[in-house]
Amino acid sequence: MIKEKIKQAYEELADDYSALIDHKPHNAYYDRPNTLKLVGDVKGKKVLDAACGPGKYAQILIEKGANVTGFDLSPKMIQHAKDRNPENGTFFIQDLSKPFNSLENETFDTVLCALAMHYIEDWQLTIQEFCRVLNPHGQLVISIEHPFFEYTYFKSEHYFKIEEVNCTWTGFGKPVKIHSHRRPLQECTNPLLENGFMLNQILEPKPVAAFEKLDPKHFKELNTFPAFMCISAIKQ
Numbered sequence: 001m002i003k004e005k006i007k008q009a010y011e012e013l014a015d016d017y018s019a020l021i022d023h024k025p026h027n028a029y030y031d032r033p034n035t036l037k038l039v040g041d042v043k044g045k046k047v048l049d050a051a052c053g054p055g056k057y058a059q060i061l062i063e064k065g066a067n068v069t070g071f072d073l074s075p076k077m078i079q080h081a082k083d084r085n086p087e088n089g090t091f092f093i094q095d096l097s098k099p100f101n102s103l104e105n106e107t108f109d110t111v112l113c114a115l116a117m118h119y120i121e122d123w124q125l126t127i128q129e130f131c132r133v134l135n136p137h138g139q140l141v142i143s144i145e146h147p148f149f150e151y152t153y154f155k156s157e158h159y160f161k162i163e164e165v166n167c168t169w170t171g172f173g174k175p176v177k178i179h180s181h182r183r184p185l186q187e188c189t190n191p192l193l194e195n196g197f198m199l200n201q202i203l204e205p206k207p208v209a210a211f212e213k214l215d216p217k218h219f220k221e222l223n224t225f226p227a228f229m230c231i232s233a234i235k236q
Helices: 002-020 025-039 056-063 075-084 124-133 147-153 186-193 210-214 216-222
Strands: 046-050 067-072 090-093 108-114 134-145 163-169 176-182 197-203 228-235
Touching: 002 075, 002 176, 025 056, 025 108, 025 134, 025 197, 025 210, 025 216, 025 228, 046 056, 056 067, 056 075, 056 108, 067 075, 075 090, 108 124, 124 134, 124 186, 134 147, 147 176, 186 197, 186 228, 210 216
Parallel strands: 046 067, 046 108, 067 090, 108 134
Antiparallel strands: 134 228, 163 176, 197 228
């Protein structure tokens, strides 16, 4: 089952992932600055960090004055999130594709989900849960792998299908096969529009300057074609 493969991969990656996440170029100098730009001011706000990984986003948000709750499928990632944020934040194990039964309605001002939605085949329930736990007019910010990039990278022959794909990551220590789902652009936006959200902004990000020193090849590539896409949506 693909979910178990994803969980196992992140259990294997967790220690190296947490150790490298502060300065890993695609995370630190591409995804995070652009996604946080959409999140905006979080001082005094309650934020749900869905699929929080080792808690780096949570750490930044807490430092900016947010009250953060985070969850992840991987127990090791949750332990790293707790270790990274020992005095602040609440972290627990939760499957992103299952109902968030431990979270009450209209609890959060912002929901953040960074680079995780591509691990879910059907977005409907997850988006419904994001909407349920958000306060009225609350904000959802997600970052995902850009559908045009994925179509090219995975050499897909069926753009309009949601299909299982995989690749091998080598940037976090030993090689690990990562399974996910590739989908067309409409399957990234329509689930939001169908489940209580209005699109606020779509950002096709560019890397910040610090990226270039660490990885000049990808810095040049990402300035000509996006690998990720960031979306901000407001609960209606």
